[in-house]
Amino acid sequence: MARPPRLLGNLLLLFSLAVLLAAASLYLDNDGGHGPAASLHLTQAGWQETVATGYTAPPAEVDSANLPPAWQLVALPFSPSIALLRQAAAGAGAGATGQVPPGVRISWLKVVVDGLPVQARLLALYGIRVKTDGTIAVYINGKLAHQAQAEGPAWNSTRTPLWCTLDQHAGSAPVREILLRLEHSPASQTALSSLRLRPANVLQSAYHVRLWLQQQLPAMLSAAFMAVGVFSVFVWLRRPQEIAYLLFFNLAVTSFLRGLHFYVDLPVENDWFAWLTVNSLFWLVLAVHVFLCQLHQRPLVWLTRALVAVTLLIGVLTLPVLAVLPNMPTVTPLVYLIAPVMSMITCVAGWRHSPEGRLVVYGLFACTAMGMSDWLLQNNIINAEGWYLGAYAPAVCFITFGVLMYRRYVDAIAEVERVNAGLAERLTAREAELETSHQRLREIELRQTISDERQRLMQDMHDGLGSSLISAIRSVERGNISDERVSQILKDCLDDLKLTIDSMEPVEADLLLLLATLRFRLEPRLEGTGVKLLWEVRELPTLPWLNPSSALHILRIVQESIANILRHTRATEIRVATTHGVDGVQVHISDNGSGFDVAQALGHAGGRGLQNQRRRAASVDGKVSWQSNDTGTLFTLWLPLARAA
Amino acid sequence: MNPAAPQDPRPIHVAIVEDDPDFSHALSVVVQDSADMRLAGCAATQAEGLALLAGPPADVLLVDLGLPDGSGIEVIRAAALHWPSCSIMVSTNFGDETHVMRSIEAGAAGYLLKDSSPSKMSDEIRSLANGGSPISPIIARQVLARFRHAPSAPVSPAGAAAEATDTAEATEATPLLSQREKEVLDYITKGFTVHEIAGLMQLSHFTVRTFVRRIYSKLKVTSKAEAIYEARTHGLLS
Numbered sequence: 001m002a003r004p005p006r007l008l009g010n011l012l013l014l015f016s017l018a019v020l021l022a023a024a025s026l027y028l029d030n031d032g033g034h035g036p037a038a039s040l041h042l043t044q045a046g047w048q049e050t051v052a053t054g055y056t057a058p059p060a061e062v063d064s065a066n067l068p069p070a071w072q073l074v075a076l077p078f079s080p081s082i083a084l085l086r087q088a089a090a091g092a093g094a095g096a097t098g099q100v101p102p103g104v105r106i107s108w109l110k111v112v113v114d115g116l117p118v119q120a121r122l123l124a125l126y127g128i129r130v131k132t133d134g135t136i137a138v139y140i141n142g143k144l145a146h147q148a149q150a151e152g153p154a155w156n157s158t159r160t161p162l163w164c165t166l167d168q169h170a171g172s173a174p175v176r177e178i179l180l181r182l183e184h185s186p187a188s189q190t191a192l193s194s195l196r197l198r199p200a201n202v203l204q205s206a207y208h209v210r211l212w213l214q215q216q217l218p219a220m221l222s223a224a225f226m227a228v229g230v231f232s233v234f235v236w237l238r239r240p241q242e243i244a245y246l247l248f249f250n251l252a253v254t255s256f257l258r259g260l261h262f263y264v265d266l267p268v269e270n271d272w273f274a275w276l277t278v279n280s281l282f283w284l285v286l287a288v289h290v291f292l293c294q295l296h297q298r299p300l301v302w303l304t305r306a307l308v309a310v311t312l313l314i315g316v317l318t319l320p321v322l323a324v325l326p327n328m329p330t331v332t333p334l335v336y337l338i339a340p341v342m343s344m345i346t347c348v349a350g351w352r353h354s355p356e357g358r359l360v361v362y363g364l365f366a367c368t369a370m371g372m373s374d375w376l377l378q379n380n381i382i383n384a385e386g387w388y389l390g391a392y393a394p395a396v397c398f399i400t401f402g403v404l405m406y407r408r409y410v411d412a413i414a415e416v417e418r419v420n421a422g423l424a425e426r427l428t429a430r431e432a433e434l435e436t437s438h439q440r441l442r443e444i445e446l447r448q449t450i451s452d453e454r455q456r457l458m459q460d461m462h463d464g465l466g467s468s469l470i471s472a473i474r475s476v477e478r479g480n481i482s483d484e485r486v487s488q489i490l491k492d493c494l495d496d497l498k499l500t501i502d503s504m505e506p507v508e509a510d511l512l513l514l515l516a517t518l519r520f521r522l523e524p525r526l527e528g529t530g531v532k533l534l535w536e537v538r539e540l541p542t543l544p545w546l547n548p549s550s551a552l553h554i555l556r557i558v559q560e561s562i563a564n565i566l567r568h569t570r571a572t573e574i575r576v577a578t579t580h581g582v583d584g585v586q587v588h589i590s591d592n593g594s595g596f597d598v599a600q601a602l603g604h605a606g607g608r609g610l611q612n613q614r615r616r617a618a619s620v621d622g623k624v625s626w627q628s629n630d631t632g633t634l635f636t637l638w639l640p641l642a643r644a645a
Numbered sequence: 646m647n648p649a650a651p652q653d654p655r656p657i658h659v660a661i662v663e664d665d666p667d668f669s670h671a672l673s674v675v676v677q678d679s680a681d682m683r684l685a686g687c688a689a690t691q692a693e694g695l696a697l698l699a700g701p702p703a704d705v706l707l708v709d710l711g712l713p714d715g716s717g718i719e720v721i722r723a724a725a726l727h728w729p730s731c732s733i734m735v736s737t738n739f740g741d742e743t744h745v746m747r748s749i750e751a752g753a754a755g756y757l758l759k760d761s762s763p764s765k766m767s768d769e770i771r772s773l774a775n776g777g778s779p780i781s782p783i784i785a786r787q788v789l790a791r792f793r794h795a796p797s798a799p800v801s802p803a804g805a806a807a808e809a810t811d812t813a814e815a816t817e818a819t820p821l822l823s824q825r826e827k828e829v830l831d832y833i834t835k836g837f838t839v840h841e842i843a844g845l846m847q848l849s850h851f852t853v854r855t856f857v858r859r860i861y862s863k864l865k866v867t868s869k870a871e872a873i874y875e876a877r878t879h880g881l882l883s
Contacts (some may be wrong), residue, residue: 494760501739505783516782516836523838524765535836 042195046071046110051103058137060144076194079380107190110182120199122604126207127162128193129384134183155261159214165200191384215263218391222259225252225394249292254284255394262391282311285342292350292399296357343368363400367393456549465496503552509542545643553616560609561589561635569593587637595628655775657880658685660703662694675763691715702728703764705775709736718751725752732773750868754778777854785833792822820863829856
């Protein structure tokens with residue numbers, strides 16, 4: 001039964017992957033990768049730097065011949081080195097005075113195109129990266145064809161590829177010269193990747209893939225991580241004692257903030273945004289550290305305090321309102337250097353303590369390495385065609401914490417299964433135990449019942465049947481008894497025996513049924529005596545306490561009463577009636593005989609019969625009474641409706 | 646000891662299956678002393694009893710349950726099958742519920758207490774042959790309970806219509822007691838005699854006795870239906 005779902009699962013997985021691949025190939029195919037390969041990959045340029053008085057809008061036309069003839073031949077990608085300390089000092093000066101630095105620099109890059117082999121209507125110029133903190137302008141044959149960053153660099157500027165299209169209509173001149181005008185501050189440097197000039201449809205896929213990987217994918221990763229963070233904060237709301245979920249939310253938020261600059265195109269001058277993105281890196285490190293502490297359950301007080309202090313200090317120093325340090329990209333490269341130091345310390349501290357902590361450390365280490373690589377790229381130490389790997393740090397975070405969660409989830413399921421199995425086992429054991437004790441109880445009960453029955457029957461035999469038989473045997477042995485008398489005694493014995501058996505029949509708490517049974521037994525004996533039995537019973541309520549033992553007592557009481565009438569009075573009529581009151585029922589047995597002295601009969605030694613009736617009545621919580629005169633006797637048996645348990 | 650025999654041209658043929666020689670002898674004497682009865686056969690074991698059934702059917706068959714080679718119940722069953730016109734009577738010491746109910750379910754129409762006087766015995770045989778059946782209060786209560794718990798009893802108008810039909814024995818469906826049959830049983834459980842009930846219900850005592858016979862045959866059908874029902878619920882029959 002386990003096989004078909006497994007097969008189905010595999011098929012489903014294959015199908016999903018196939019759909020994904022199809023979507024990706026459609027996306028790339030749509031950009032037409034099949035065009036002629038003929039194109040220009042421009043890897044050499046002339047470069048020179050001029051000084052201007054301030055930032056100006058790029059003119060509509062620039063003739064490269066009018067620029068100073070100071071062209072230096074450089075290879076593309078072009079990444080001139082940056083003097084970080086000078087840059088920071090200049091930035092600090094700018095921040096402090098709040099003025100435009102004297103002498104804006106303009107980098108000119110001139111690429112000469114010889115004999116473009118491509119004949120296409122729409123050409124595109126594509127460069128992976130143009131980096132500058134001023135405007136970017138592209139001139140084709142001296143005419144302004146494209147400009148960007150008119151208001152200074154945006155946060156995503158270094159992740160935005162250069163892309164401009166040229167409409168080569170019939171009358172237009174072929175592209176001969178491409179001139180880039182890049183404005184920048186005196187302290188900072190520009191960078192430029194190699195350029196490609198091709199039909200637009202050929203280049204489009206490369207451009208889109210680059211844009212997707214550098215901007216859209218990071219945005220998606222950030223959003224996904226943020227979504228998981230929101231999920232985890234809801235978990236925390238229900239389980240406030242598990243602070244790790246809140247920490248995870250915190251991680252998600254800070255990494256979301258940290259990732260903003262990869263895809264948000266606000267101008268760099270938004271100081272609060274800058275403060276947020278720069279500081280969130282430190283918060284991120286701090287959050288990971290606290291998370292690690294939570295994982296390995298060791299406080300590491302001093303390290304925590306130090307990290308908090310550094311984070312606070314940087315946060316305060318970089319506050320835009322205080323303006324102690326400017327937030328310009330010119331300063332941040334130095335501030336950023338503190339972050340890897342912090343995270344390395346955190347790595348070392350977290351390493352020793354737990355396997356889970358080690359996993360987080362691997363992740364943190366990877367993220368730090370990515371951040372370092374970003375820093376190197378940002379500062380022209382790696383060439384301009386490289387990748388900003390920091391954009392994928394949320395993915396690393398996501399995988400790391402995903403693995404943690406996955407392990408916990410799987411462990412939790414296994415634990416639940418184990419607990420359930422244990423519970424089932426205990427339940428079975430308990431059931432068996434209960435069954436055994438129940439069995440034992442039933443056995444005890446049965447033994448008790450048998451013993452009680454035996455006791456009751458023994459008593460009954462002893463009082464009636466047994467003693468009658470013994471006296472009959474004695475009489476027969478002495479020889480002074482007639483056959484008829486023997487027969488009569490034996491018949492009485494048989495009647496006794498029948499009543500004993502009747503008492504064991506289920507009468508279902510019905511006293512009338514019991515009396516009916518007695519009548520059924522006595523009727524044949526009355527037949528020859530000439531005594532008439534008047535049966536005047538009325539419906540009676542049930543007596544729930546009527547069990548075989550009490551039934552036999554009642555049978556014997558009534559039997560004795562009728563036997564007394566037959567034996568001692570010369571009655572011709574016996575009347576049996578029943579009545580009921582609030583708390584009991586009565587059986588009345590009256591006759592029209594000669595009557596007897598009740599007090600004398602009870603006191604007399606021979607009146608054992610009446611005493612027996614009284615004793616038997618008492619043992620079922622009932623009462624007997626006699627009213628007798630010379631016209632007859634009324635015997636009444638009172639029985640309670642309910643007996644105390 | 647010889648009651649005035651009715652001027653019936655056809656005597657009652659009585660067969661006896663009884664292993665106790667004393668009782669068997671006493672019974673034979675009762676039958677032989679009655680002018681309206683003939684002893685049709687005597688058997689002392691189950692095997693002999695079953696062999697007896699191969700012969701011509703008797704009018705009344707007296708069966709003891711505790712036979713040396715098996716239960717008399719088997720003989721009752723076989724007799725109900727081979728001698729459908731015969732009235733079967735079980736002889737018992739106590740007339741206790743267990744034995745009597747089982748015999749009636751097997752097809753008996755009455756029972757005879759072994760300690761009855763000879764005149765009582767001949768009366769009972771005669772009564773049975775004439776379509777009457779004895780019943781004790783406890784048996785009556787048991788029968789009532791049995792019909793109350795009868796499984797899947799079909800709904801049928803109780804009362805006169807049900808009474809009018811001769812017997813429900815032929816129908817395979819579980820029969821129901823009619824209102825008057827219930828009334829009779831109810832009086833019996835309260836201790837009234839057949840004659841008293843006849844007075845209370847304004848019927849002849851023969852009719853009351855016949856009611857009991859009919860109730861017994863319904864009980865036989867019910868118990869058969871119950872057995873089928875039980876077998877079905879236990880998956881023995883499909």
